[in-house]
Amino acid sequence: VRGAGTLAASLLILNYTITLFTGSLLSRGFIFSILALLLLLASPLFPVLIPIGVFFFREPLNAWDARSIWFFHSRMIYLSDGVNAQTGFNDPSIAWSHPDYPTLVPSLAAQLMKAVGYWNEYLPKLSLLLLLVPAFLWLASLLQKKKETVLLVAMVLGPLANVETGLMDGLLAIYAGFSLIWFHQWWQSRRTLDLANVYLSLGICLGLKNEGTVFVGIALFCMAAWILINHGSRLKVVTRSLWIPALGFVHLLIWHHYKSNLQIESDLHFLNSVGFQHVKERLFEGISLKHISNELLFSKRGIVGLLVFFGVAFFFQKSRQVRRLALMSISVSFLYFCVLFAVYLMTPYDLNWHLQTSATRTILPVLSTLTISLVILLNDDQSKMC
């Protein structure tokens, strides 16, 4: 099942990479072949996927960001038959749509709609369901062994309501969580497939939204630091497996190449002196700090609950190695939380509005990685930890 999950994830990324690489959507036959293979791989999961699919399709796409960003980009790609100069990402009239955002879901949805033959407001949601296939396959493989089933299921099911609306934060949360659990698995098993799964989950994070790049940077930094400190010789394995991230990450390079060729401006312009001026003002205000903390920490009560559980489980866990690995994992959550905090401090928008419209979803990857930190801590297969 794990192999099937890896294959499904590889197919999705490959599909996306080819679209970007060739600049045009793949033929209907090719898409149908990939879909047929994915359906075959996911067939044991139909009892779960069908109710989720029905739940997803109960409403058309109507969330603001879904319609104005992700699925607008998708329709643009669909209409121009690929990512190319005619797509119009550099048109100044749509600068509000953040045309620099990654296009994994938009390009998948565009390809699906090409296979369907027309565009409407329901069927592009299939791309979201398609992206959940590797997650459910991976979940099924992990549940065969894990006693911490409830937490792993929560990590995948928790963000589903967000995924259903067509926003990317839920998917980012799911794959951010998987990257950490696969790293943990790889550390125990030393299997290349587990390492491949780390890269593939990070690759999916990169293709979802800009926050995914931040998460990948933090996760790779913490993972590399962990390997260097604990078992430097494993770096050789990582180096030998460097062809794997080529599959997982190459789409980012191609997308950057397109953005630079098409002169698509990034919306990260607030990371400049004006942004730092905002930080200075908000730091001295004091109220803003409290406001951001409240919204990020308490908008989802799960964070506090998970932190309490983490503390309890940390106290009871006897293995020093397990505790340290869990600390590495929670460091990823903490650093990502700090970046989110800094972004809200720097935001050029009204802080109150920005927090109220986004904090409950941007915090989801923190929740999922915290959940995985707890899963790692509850792990009792200490014999394999080295």
Added chain:
Amino acid sequence: VKLPKHLLAWLSLVVVFVFLDKPPREILKNVSIFTFRFYQEPSVASAKWFGPSAGGEVIPSISIQIRDLSLSHHFENYDLSQKIRSDPWIFQQTLATAWPLKLRNDSPDRFFAPKEALMPGCIQVDQKSEVILAKCQ
């Protein structure tokens, strides 16, 4: 001290329900209702998903009217009045719906809201319930 795994697992179950983005009862209820309906009459439940106009009700009607007028008049581009632009949702959805037709500030084909005064040099050429089309010099 042995790790009280069962206790933690059950406590974790509580976290699951806190963790869900929407109230879990609502999600479970929706999943059950829609799955039940789907299995009862799959063709009826899924009928609304298919066809080029499926889900069109989420697009603001003014955006659809602007797109239809632009297509019927074979525009290369169009412009929107300040009143139409003032609502960000309508503005963005109009651009998204009319795409690949582009918004251009210097376009002679400009859309106004009903009861909105036309700019000097603009003559009304067409109208729908929520929008007025004018040719401007």
